[in-house]
Amino acid sequence: MYPEFKNFHQYFTEKALVAQKDFEKLLPYFSVEKYPKGHTLLSKGGVNKHIYFVEEGLLRFYTKDENGKEFILHFAPENWWLTDRNNLCSNEPSEFFIDAYEETSVVLLNHDFIEKATEISHEFRTFHEHILQRHIKQLYRRINLLISTPAKECYIEFLKTYPNITQRVPQWMIASYLGITPEAVSRIRKELASK
């Protein structure tokens, strides 16, 4: 069923507990898009009112400093949500970048979808609140990690957050996510491997 958005459907019915009949009512409110590797979905200064559900592939959300150096705020592999939430409500230009690191197919939603879905399905409404709040909690956890623990433990936590992603992204991106240099990641890995 729904080969183009199998994960999305499964997520809605199994995780968000939205009834099949409600899901069917929402079909007109979203679309599926496929982007090639390297495709840019949002650039700094742009406005992008979409919410992405990653059906397959890998997106990343990042900033660039004045020298063009990238800092990855998070990765979004299969079954993750990604959006510049600030962009949804206001028309302020974004500070962030989003692009596809692998060939990626996404389910494209906008604010109307959320409105409709919360109206149709009480389960979705509850679930949507829940994921927003869990998102905030995870951001606090990350801040807490960054201010409280040395790089080695941050790396270990990264592995827990994104299992198997080390095989999918280059090491310098992990370094960029952790706020350290690729050389430091290499040394941490070496040390961890020797145990």
Added chain:
Amino acid sequence: MYPEFKNFHQYFTEKALVAQKDFEKLLPYFSVEKYPKGHTLLSKGGVNKHIYFVEEGLLRFYTKDENGKEFILHFAPENWWLTDRNNLCSNEPSEFFIDAYEETSVVLLNHDFIEKATEISHEFRTFHEHILQRHIKQLYRRINLLISTPAKECYIEFLKTYPNITQRVPQWMIASYLGITPEAVSRIRKELASK
């Protein structure tokens, strides 16, 4: 008008643009509390379903590691919101602490207030979404700062985020917020003063 929650009232009518008649309807749905300096509002392992609006004083939101060392996630002076959002929806025990660093009076809301206010006032509904999303954006900004810039600039950004707070909290709390030692803050200050 409303001497006990003057700032709260002003915030609602001027910032959230809620009409006076709508604000009056909400009066039964909140209360005002005053806490002495040092009072604990939430401890790790506890559950606390309140949302605080700081009318006067200063709250702080923090974690502790296994040695009891504190890491401040944020401060909430006058006109700031504070809550453990994860606690609102679920009954999971909290990972965080909240306490009053100064004698503080807060406006106490719970989830029912938000429900009622979004129902009564369309302006509030829009505004509430807006502050949630701005909150997320600010958390991303802080993560970006922590992974991209050295301590000195983090300190300068801290001063912008919390003007005049340096006179209200000890230096070790600022260090704890920045993820560095009090000694390092002292040296950064010295360096900045010499310019």
Added chain:
DNA sequence: CGCGTGATTGAAACCCTTCAAGTTTAGTGG
């Protein structure tokens, strides 16, 4: 095959921490 990108490793420099001592500040009681 040669090129470019990414990973590894080493050495020096640097920033921040740790530890320790000294100084300032604020509060308290004589």
Added chain:
DNA sequence: CCACTAAACTTGAAGGGTTTCAATCACGCG
């Protein structure tokens, strides 16, 4: 009003972890 005390802040020196820079290696791809 001063003396005492505790807490906070400053300053110095040594040490550790990370960065920076550079050289080398590994791999995939035109």
